[in-house]
Amino acid sequence: LGRLAVQQLVSKNVRVRVLLRHDPASASEASGAAEATAPQVAAWLKGMPGVTLVKGDVNDRDSIMALLDGCSACLAMHGARRMRKLSDLWQDPSEEPTHSKQINYVGVQNIINAARASGTCKRIVRVTGKGEDPWSVFSILINGLGSMAKAWNYEGEQLLRACEDVDYTIVRPGVMGRVQALEPDSLALADNGGDLKVAPITHDAIASLCVSALEYPNAARATLCAMTVPTGEGASSWAPLLSKVGRDTRPFRTNLLAEHMRAVRAGAAAGLSVLAIMTALLVQAARAAMALLLLTE
Numbered sequence: 524l525g526r527l528a529v530q531q532l533v534s535k536n537v538r539v540r541v542l543l544r545h546d547p548a549s550a551s552e553a554s555g556a557a558e559a560t561a562p563q564v565a566a567w568l569k570g571m572p573g574v575t576l577v578k579g580d581v582n583d584r585d586s587i588m589a590l591l592d593g594c595s596a597c598l599a600m601h602g603a604r605r606m607r608k609l610s611d612l613w614q615d616p617s618e619e620p621t622h623s624k625q626i627n628y629v630g631v632q633n634i635i636n637a638a639r640a641s642g643t644c645k646r647i648v649r650v651t652g653k654g655e656d657p658w659s660v661f662s663i664l665i666n667g668l669g670s671m672a673k674a675w676n677y678e679g680e681q682l683l684r685a686c687e688d689v690d691y692t693i694v695r696p697g698v699m700g701r702v703q704a705l706e707p708d709s710l711a712l713a714d715n716g717g718d719l720k721v722a723p724i725t726h727d728a729i730a731s732l733c734v735s736a737l738e739y740p741n742a743a744r745a746t747l748c749a750m751t752v753p754t755g756e757g758a759s760s761w762a763p764l765l766s767k768v769g770r771d772t773r774p775f776r777t778n779l780l781a782e783h784m785r786a787v788r789a790g791a792a793a794g795l796s797v798l799a800i801m802t803a804l805l806v807q808a809a810r811a812a813m814a815l816l817l818l819t820e
Contacts, residue, residue, distance in 0.1 A: 524598045524650065524699070526555050526564055527730035529574060536571040542590045544580050572583060581630030582620050589673045596646040598733050599634055603627050605670045616633035616670065623672040627651075631679035640642060646743060648692045651676040653721065653748065655776065656670045657783040661721070663790035666783055674744075676785035680722040680746070683787040692736045697724040706754040710761060714768035716775060724751050728729040728761075736762050744770040 525541070530538050545561040547553075553566035568574055579586020581601055591597055593743045604621035608616065617624040631649065638644035654673040656662055665673045683691035695716075700721035710728065713719050746767050751757065758764050763767055 524726045524730055526568065526726050528598050528600060528734055529568060531730055531734045533726050534570050536573070536746045538575075539571075540575045540577055540580075540590050540594060541568050542577050542579055542581070542586060543568070543584065544578070546578075547576065558722055563736045572737070579752040580620075581633055582625055585631050585634070588640060591634070591637040591641045591644045594641060594644050595762055596648065596737050597629065597634055597638060597644055599647055599649045600628060600733070601630065602650070603670065603672050607668055607670050611670075613707055621668045623675040623729070625678045627672065627675040628682070631682050635682060635686050635689060639686075644689065646690045646737060647683060648694065648736055649679065650696060650729065652695045653695050653718075654680075655716070655779065655781060657786040660667070662783065663786050667787045667790055671783060671787070674780050677779055677783075681775065681777065684744075684771065692733075694729065694733055694736070694742075695746065695748045696732075697722045697730045699724060699726050699729060702751075707749065708755050709753065709757040709758045710759070710764065711750045711752045712761065712764040712768065713748040714745050714774065715771055718747050719750040719752075722750045722752070723779050724749065728780045732761050732765075735765060738766070739765045741770070742768050743764075744766065745776075746771050 529539050529541060543561075543565050545565045546563035547562060547569045550560065550562035550566040552563060553570055554560075554563040555567040559567070565576065574604060577586055577590045579590070581587065581599075603621065603626035605616075605619070605621040605626075606624065610616070616622050619625065634647060638647060638704055652673060654662060654677040657674070658667075662673050682694050693716075696720060697719075702725055705728060705746075711719055712732075729749060731765055733746070736747070742765055747768060
């Protein structure tokens with residue numbers, strides 16, 4: 524997603540700074556392909572006109588300060604990938620650098636602090652996801668397996684909403700990666716954190732939305748849900764949709780973290796109950812099969 528946004532910005536002759544962890548010098552070749560390794564992508568980005576690389580990550584406050592110094596906006600497209608570990612059952616993993624709390628929450632706070640310190644960065648565009656329904660199966664699975672990724676993404680959103688001196692545009696996309704091309708007239712956008720049916724959408728479309736949102740002052744302080752709809756029921760580009768969005772006006776819940784955690788615990792308990800029932804049924808079936816075998820002998 525990030526590399527596509529950089530590509531689009533470069534095509535508009537916008538100078539870009541890119542935060543990355545990997546050394547482009549370690550790549551055997553430069554590549555921006557989806558299957559390229561991180562060093563190959565870094566080498567590819569380094570060769571693009573107007574692009575400057577900054578070594579670091581969202582946990583490194585100094586690198587974030589260097590990244591945003593003199594910049595006018597920030598596209599925060601990072602996300603946590605840590606999966607839950609067995610050891611999480613007896614120790615708190617939330618202070619690990621790769622945990623979703625550090626990436627999706629503390630990292631966002633670092634970006635806000637750096638934007639404020641820069642004096643020039645006036646908009647943060649943050650890609651998150653739908654996460655206001657802790658009890659949905661989708662939320663429980665992602666939180667349960669992905670170290671509470673949805674929960675901490677929402678808490679990061681709340682940091683942006685609470686920041687009064689730097690504007691934000693929060694983008695909640697559909698499922699990216701399942702489709703490679705959009706159907707005609709299929710783009711849909713809901714502002715004010717509105718709810719749209721979850722649907723597949725391309726990485727390129729979301730990158731385009733994030734870049735385009737910077738051109739619309741009315742998209743500042745807005746939470747946008749971006750999905751696709753059946754052919755002919757949507758728009759062919761983001762422009763007519765972005766021109767109509769407005770800033771957030773409704774209250775966003777402030778107690779969702781605890782509810783996300785309760786939902787995961789309930790989901791785990793339900794899963795264990797189902798597992799216990801299935802195990803009991805398998806044992807009964809095995810005993811019945813053994814008894815039948817003895818009778819036939």
